[in-house]
Amino acid sequence: MTRALRLGGVAHGGFVVARDEEKVVFVTGGLPGELATVEITERGKRFDRGRVVEVLEPAAGRIEPPCPIAGECGGCDWQFADQETQLDLKTAVVAEQLRRLAGIEWDGRVEAVPGGLTGWRTRLRFAVDGRGRLGFRARRSHQVIPLPEQGCLIAADPPYDEAREVAEPGQEVIVAIGTDSATSLGPRLGIGDDPVHERVLGRDFDVDADGFWQVHREAPETLTRAVLDGLDPRRGESALDLYCGVGLFAGALVDAGCDVLGVESGRRAVAQARRNVPQARFSAAPLERALHDLPGSVDLVVLDPPRKGAGASVVRAVAAAGPRAVAYVACDPSALARDLAYFAEQGYAPTSIRGFDLFPMTQHIECVAILMPQG
Incomplete structure (x- = not known):
């Protein structure tokens, strides 16, 4: 079911808010002020969820998403917005x-x-689909969206070949990139240094590849x-x-x-x-x-x-x-x-x-x- 809706303000969680008659709809894929065709993806008692399938009147800050799976992958919410709009x-x-x-x-x-906007993420958790391909899960879903040929746009040059070597269908591969090393962790096999070495303001830190560390x-x-x-x-x-x-x-x-x-x-x-x-x-x-x-x-x-x-x-x-x-x-x-x-x-x-x-x-x-x- 689709509706032509005027999109309102931004909401926490990567949504903009619209109204379908008197009901609130939390919409992904849109920017405030746009007129868009919205597919209603979930019905609820208090509000619905939807996603933009066509932009009829684009906002000034809209750009073409640089990643071909931006509309499917659950990792990036605002690839269709320029940097100033994202900050806004x-x-x-x-x-x-x-x-x-x-x-x-x-x-x-x-x-x-x-x-900048790309190449910053040093911690990644790849899902592996039934054919052994690395990917990420779709928004609000367990479905695995395989990586495009170029890899993940926001990732800081992870070792894809090594990660694919340890990938097993239905499992996850954790990749951590430290100050001086890269690590891939598969279900049973590790490649590279673990713990990962970091250096901040002149002090050295070790942290497990699957431990907590800021990702940027x-x-x-x-x-x-x-x-x-x-x-x-x-x-x-x-x-x-x-x-x-x-x-x-x-x-x-x-x-x-x-x-x-x-x-x-x-x-x-x-x-x-x-x-x-x-x-x-x-x-x-x-x-x-x-x-x-x-x-x-x-x-x-x-x-x-x-x-x-x-x-x-x-x-x-x-x-x-x-x-x-x-x-x-x-x-x-x-x-x-x-x-x-x-x-x-x-x-x-x-x-x-x-x-x-x-x-x-x-x-x-x-x-x-x-x-x-x-x-």
Whole structure:
């Protein structure tokens, strides 16, 4: 079933919002203001989902997608928009989430980072179809869309031949590209160095090829500098690095002269953090269960939670420690906004919120908020 619909504003998740009579339709493949033929792909009680099948009146920022599978693959949401339009869309999403969920009027703009729109992604998880071909899954589907001949446009030159050697139908192949190496991991066979070696602001890190690390080449340094600029750490201060992973921010705080305790649920990540940053202390435990073990007072806190956010109990525990500054690193603007509302209840407010386009061509955004006590 198709409809000719006028597309409205952008919504979180890579959608624009339209109305089919009185019902809301979340649409992929369109830009605000366009008139488009929309195929209704899912019916729901409160809203429908749809996708653009023909653009009747294009927006000024529309371009021809550079990847031939852009309309099928679930990885890239905005390949049909030029860079400035992508930044506009992401800025609008961050502003809307902050306004709606935290009551914050944000007048910032999502910032582009060096490297452009392609060739930036250093971590990939390829699906393998029934014929052994590498690909990605379609949006909201388990269907595997095989890679085009040119490979993945946003990938940072992965070793496709080696990845195909270990590909087995129905399995996945994880590829990680470090500062000085590339790794392909198949169902049973690894190729190249594992862990992968990274270097950020003069410090070396090891991280498993299937472990957590920022996927954009520029992300670790960009986010670390934003955290340091916002916290302005002073020698001798105490700091918590919560959801610390393999120690990226802990290393930067140690190098700034801080006494650092990191907390992370993944035991393998903590083992690597201890080797990466031997000057810091680390605890391997789910943060929600370790809150009672946190110091009673601390000068600085870095929060880098998973996509769901930190939550009210973690926010209360952080505020109870009385830090003079908190750096909140967020990969989801709605989770950030919810947690900023919790911080407001504890007397903390953001002095700055920055958004970074560390996932070009996609709907994802990374933000860094700096919070300080009010009054």
